[in-house]
Amino acid sequence: MTTREAIILKGDHLIRDKGYNAFSFYDISKSLKIKNASIHYHFATKADLGVEVVNQHIFLVEQLIKSVEGRVPEVKLKAFLSIYDSTKQEERVCLVGSLATDLKTVEPKMKKQLALLANKILVWLTQILADGKREGVFMFRETARTKALMIITNMLGALQVSRLTGSKDFFAIREAVIRQLKEK
Amino acid sequence: MTTREAIILKGDHLIRDKGYNAFSFYDISKSLKIKNASIHYHFATKADLGVEVVNQHIFLVEQLIKSVEGRVPEVKLKAFLSIYDSTKQEERVCLVGSLATDLKTVEPKMKKQLALLANKILVWLTQILADGKREGVFMFRETARTKALMIITNMLGALQVSRLTGSKDFFAIREAVIRQLKEK
DNA sequence: ATATAACTACCTACTAGTTGGTAGGCAAAT
DNA sequence: ATTTGCCTACCAACTAGTAGGTAGTTATAT
Numbered sequence: 001m002t003t004r005e006a007i008i009l010k011g012d013h014l015i016r017d018k019g020y021n022a023f024s025f026y027d028i029s030k031s032l033k034i035k036n037a038s039i040h041y042h043f044a045t046k047a048d049l050g051v052e053v054v055n056q057h058i059f060l061v062e063q064l065i066k067s068v069e070g071r072v073p074e075v076k077l078k079a080f081l082s083i084y085d086s087t088k089q090e091e092r093v094c095l096v097g098s099l100a101t102d103l104k105t106v107e108p109k110m111k112k113q114l115a116l117l118a119n120k121i122l123v124w125l126t127q128i129l130a131d132g133k134r135e136g137v138f139m140f141r142e143t144a145r146t147k148a149l150m151i152i153t154n155m156l157g158a159l160q161v162s163r164l165t166g167s168k169d170f171f172a173i174r175e176a177v178i179r180q181l182k183e184k
Numbered sequence: 185m186t187t188r189e190a191i192i193l194k195g196d197h198l199i200r201d202k203g204y205n206a207f208s209f210y211d212i213s214k215s216l217k218i219k220n221a222s223i224h225y226h227f228a229t230k231a232d233l234g235v236e237v238v239n240q241h242i243f244l245v246e247q248l249i250k251s252v253e254g255r256v257p258e259v260k261l262k263a264f265l266s267i268y269d270s271t272k273q274e275e276r277v278c279l280v281g282s283l284a285t286d287l288k289t290v291e292p293k294m295k296k297q298l299a300l301l302a303n304k305i306l307v308w309l310t311q312i313l314a315d316g317k318r319e320g321v322f323m324f325r326e327t328a329r330t331k332a333l334m335i336i337t338n339m340l341g342a343l344q345v346s347r348l349t350g351s352k353d354f355f356a357i358r359e360a361v362i363r364q365l366k367e368k
Numbered sequence: 369a370t371a372t373a374a375c376t377a378c379c380t381a382c383t384a385g386t387t388g389g390t391a392g393g394c395a396a397a398t
Numbered sequence: 399a400t401t402t403g404c405c406t407a408c409c410a411a412c413t414a415g416t417a418g419g420t421a422g423t424t425a426t427a428t
Contacts, residue, residue, distance in 0.1 A: 018289050100347050101344065102203045122349060142363075153345055180325075218404075
């Protein structure tokens, strides 16, 4: 892994651990054992790093989407949920949730990329649900987009709330999301 | 309103606007036209102010619970949802959501009070749902607690995600939450 | 082959501004 | 006489960001 990639990874972890405004270049420099100025060599400003962190997530989501292309909706749903599963394992929150709170303090470019990420996930899940309903494997009464929004907010919120109420609540929500789709 | 109350209110607004780590005593002093040191007279540390902001929310939720005591579950549900409606109107996010992201940077006492607030809301909504189901006005297959978690994460997440995807998504989620309870 | 120019990836050392927090004073109310 | 509620004036620590240097790599010209 290049230093540049390591900085992005660390930035990502810090944002989803502590929040964008709580981490500093010092945190990264300390952890990667390089100097503050070296981070500025790779990323002129903190906002530039922030944008690249979001772009990295966009890339990973696109990769995940491709990796399950052509598979049945159930497999795609599992892939979608795996994003939140791994985040829960790390005891972090999702990027969209973390940055949505700090949204009024981040640069326009970062906000724009974040909206792009959020929309990409929403459009993907909407399509999965619509296909699943057509094929008779998923059942729901709302529009596919609204149902997608509800599942996304369930998972995003589950990561946040379960930090306070306990991990088992995350899994209770996760299981209920799947069950609801199969037996309505 | 006393200066102390004004500081708490401003702190609350700033936390739910920008996040805990993005606001400073300077923001408050500027806005209330008092000096930094005057805020420290009322609250020894930033964490002390944070705790009081959370306590204020606990107080308001307790007041809201009392105000609909003895009413039918539908009225109580409306009261619950009104918390998020007014937050949406202010274009802010809810306190639990905002502080859950910053959780690893806040003092233990603040975390403790926040967990208390989250639990109070969860227990209240769980009871509303259980009562509503028993009386035949609400329908759902999950346990009352899981259903409550799902609705809370829907509303908390709706406030955050709709900052990126558009306000109409907040209302789509809100309406779907109500509809789901009435027709399953 | 070799000198040179340009680039990469870091470094030391610094700055201006902001942060939460403190010491001590002072006027008005109790 | 003491407490309340604010003030001025300060501070140490931390913030993102800059200036300028250096050792090693790569590309180009002679």
